[in-house]
Amino acid sequence: MYKSDNLEDISLRIRGELVKISNQANTPHLGSSLSCVDILVAAYWGALNVDPNKPDSPARDRLIFSKGHAATTLYLALNMKGFISDETLDTYATSGGILPEHPVYKSAPGIEATSGSLGHGLPLGLGVAVSARIQKIDYRVYVVMSDGECNEGSVWEAAMLAPAQNLDNLAVIVDANQWQATGRSKDITGTSSLKEKFEAFGWSSCDIDGHDVNALAKVLQKVPDGSGKPVAVIAHTIKGKGISFMEDDNNWHYRIPNEEEVKKALKEMGLT
Amino acid sequence: MRAAFADEIETLAAEDKRIVLLSGDIGNRMFDTFKEKSPDNFYNCGVAEANMTGMAAGMALCGLRPVTYTITAFNTARVLEQIRLDVCYQNLPVIIVGVGGGLSYASLNATHHALEDIAFLRVLPNMTVICPGDAWEVRAALRAALQMNGPVYIRMAKKNEPIVHSSLPDFSIGKGLIVKEGTDICFLNAGSLLPVAIDAADILHEKGISVQVVSMHTVKPLDENLLHDVFSRFSHIFTLEEHSILGGFGGSVAEWLSDQKGLQASLSRIGTQDKFMTEAGEQDYARELFGISKEQIAERVLKKL
Numbered sequence: 001m002y003k004s005d006n007l008e009d010i011s012l013r014i015r016g017e018l019v020k021i022s023n024q025a026n027t028p029h030l031g032s033s034l035s036c037v038d039i040l041v042a043a044y045w046g047a048l049n050v051d052p053n054k055p056d057s058p059a060r061d062r063l064i065f066s067k068g069h070a071a072t073t074l075y076l077a078l079n080m081k082g083f084i085s086d087e088t089l090d091t092y093a094t095s096g097g098i099l100p101e102h103p104v105y106k107s108a109p110g111i112e113a114t115s116g117s118l119g120h121g122l123p124l125g126l127g128v129a130v131s132a133r134i135q136k137i138d139y140r141v142y143v144v145m146s147d148g149e150c151n152e153g154s155v156w157e158a159a160m161l162a163p164a165q166n167l168d169n170l171a172v173i174v175d176a177n178q179w180q181a182t183g184r185s186k187d188i189t190g191t192s193s194l195k196e197k198f199e200a201f202g203w204s205s206c207d208i209d210g211h212d213v214n215a216l217a218k219v220l221q222k223v224p225d226g227s228g229k230p231v232a233v234i235a236h237t238i239k240g241k242g243i244s245f246m247e248d249d250n251n252w253h254y255r256i257p258n259e260e261e262v263k264k265a266l267k268e269m270g271l272t
Numbered sequence: 273m274r275a276a277f278a279d280e281i282e283t284l285a286a287e288d289k290r291i292v293l294l295s296g297d298i299g300n301r302m303f304d305t306f307k308e309k310s311p312d313n314f315y316n317c318g319v320a321e322a323n324m325t326g327m328a329a330g331m332a333l334c335g336l337r338p339v340t341y342t343i344t345a346f347n348t349a350r351v352l353e354q355i356r357l358d359v360c361y362q363n364l365p366v367i368i369v370g371v372g373g374g375l376s377y378a379s380l381n382a383t384h385h386a387l388e389d390i391a392f393l394r395v396l397p398n399m400t401v402i403c404p405g406d407a408w409e410v411r412a413a414l415r416a417a418l419q420m421n422g423p424v425y426i427r428m429a430k431k432n433e434p435i436v437h438s439s440l441p442d443f444s445i446g447k448g449l450i451v452k453e454g455t456d457i458c459f460l461n462a463g464s465l466l467p468v469a470i471d472a473a474d475i476l477h478e479k480g481i482s483v484q485v486v487s488m489h490t491v492k493p494l495d496e497n498l499l500h501d502v503f504s505r506f507s508h509i510f511t512l513e514e515h516s517i518l519g520g521f522g523g524s525v526a527e528w529l530s531d532q533k534g535l536q537a538s539l540s541r542i543g544t545q546d547k548f549m550t551e552a553g554e555q556d557y558a559r560e561l562f563g564i565s566k567e568q569i570a571e572r573v574l575k576k577l
Contacts, residue, residue: 128331
């Protein structure tokens with residue numbers, strides 16, 4: 001567990017660990033993991049009602065991490081928040097280890113759902129949000145998706161139903177880093193705004209700087225936001241955020257930093 | 273079968289508030305009483321089966337007992353990944369109910385046929401596959417499925433099928449039911465073809481062949497004890513299903529048999545051929561086209577003996 005009230009400091013530390021882990025475990029998706037750090041820090045430290053001592057409490061807020069390829073960010077956040085032990089974290093991506101490269105439901109406390117194939121988190125989150133109403137329990141559901149993930153049709157099936165059910169306890173946070181695996185998102189599915197798309201589907205939606213962790217926390221706290229609608233937060237982010245030679249360079253979707261690059265990155269972040 | 277399902281789930285949901293019915297915009301009026309009695313536990317998810325299946329898994333994550341309901345083809349093949357990952361990988365108690373299994377919707381063309389669904393779903397880890405043979409078995413299967421703590425697929429026919437049992441049978445998942453005693457050969461039937469299997473057995477009876485008919489309503493897990501017994505007692509075993517002979521119930525019995533030692537009985541798989549139907553025609557016509565009418569089944573058996 002890492003104690004701090006400074007969200008920026010927590011984000012910085014997670015970024016440092018991400019770079020090290022990618023090198024040590026030889027696992028890719030570093031760029032995508034770096035882009036969603038502030039989203040998870042804002043959620044876990046700034047908004048979610050969760051308690052690592054009661055990870056299964058029926059009244060807890062849920063975070064469903066749908067962009068499973070960035071699992072290391074989730075694991076590190078849950079580790080620093082006190083859900084996942086250091087021992088468990090050490091098994092990441094090892095043979096027989098507890099934590100694979102994409103999250104598996106119930107593999108460790110705090111992991112609310114399995115992900116890896118994109119477009120599954122929002123329907124799952126919708127089901128969890130509806131359950132709160134059926135079971136008359138007051139909690140909120142946050143689904144973290146990527147912008148590339150919004151290519152999947154199942155996202156829009158869920159996007160249609162959630163406002164029709166007036167599920168104002170459901171929020172989606174899109175990590176909009178403008179890249180997907182092999183190209184610019186806008187070159188693949190066009191330039192129209194995600195905010196406008198969600199609004200057209202009946203959501204309450206806003207654009208926000210996805211690296212202003214304090215501003216993000218404020219927005220995430222305000223779920224429900226009073227509109228009676230589900231909330232879509234389009235967090236504009238930078239792939240590879242925090243390390244100058246990785247920022248907005250899509251090679252780091254798959255590339256793994258060597259030791260030299262790890263040192264350089266840590267030095268740049270002031271973590272050595 | 274669908275009316276029995278609607279009636280049974282209505283009763284069960286009134287007793288157990290964890291039961292939630294999710295419909296893919298189908299069952300017009302059929303669930304009116306359900307909605308009246310349990311308004312908070314019914315969701316018309318629209319024509320969006322992928323979301324419906326994921327949503328059901330999300331409900332199961334919270335301790336509810338969701339049941340998804342739509343046309344078999346759309347509740348299986350269309351959402352196979354949601355079933356595989358959201359439901360089976362997470363091992364959640366979601367019940368997937370397909371209406372119109374096999375050739376029930378024959379006249380609507382192969383978009384609405386379900387002749388490969390058993391093959392798709394039975395290979396998924398954690399999944400239980402039930403193919404009720406009549407409306408009573410539908411009721412019993414639903415009750416039993418709700419006692420399970422994992423994914424269950426219930427493959428129904430549609431409406432007005434002949435009734436085989438006279439009351440709720442003594443039903444356990446994974447235990448075949450003998451519906452007709454016989455001494456010469458054995459029919460193992462999975463699902464909607466059960467009345468046809470019985471008719472075919474009657475035709476054979478007139479020709480002096482005594483057929484035992486078993487309702488093998490559970491395709492997964494297979495009733496291995498029963499299989500051992502019938503493969504030891506009879507010289508010829510026939511599997512019957514309104515499903516492709518590739519990968520379905522017959523395929524699963526063939527897999528089982530290939531791993532056994534010392535069983536001498538022959539196995540023949542009766543089901544639909546490896547083809548799509550492109551012409552018009554109702555279910556009886558379609559069954560003939562695929563060679564699974566009662567007369568064709570009897571004829572096939574006579575040739576084999």
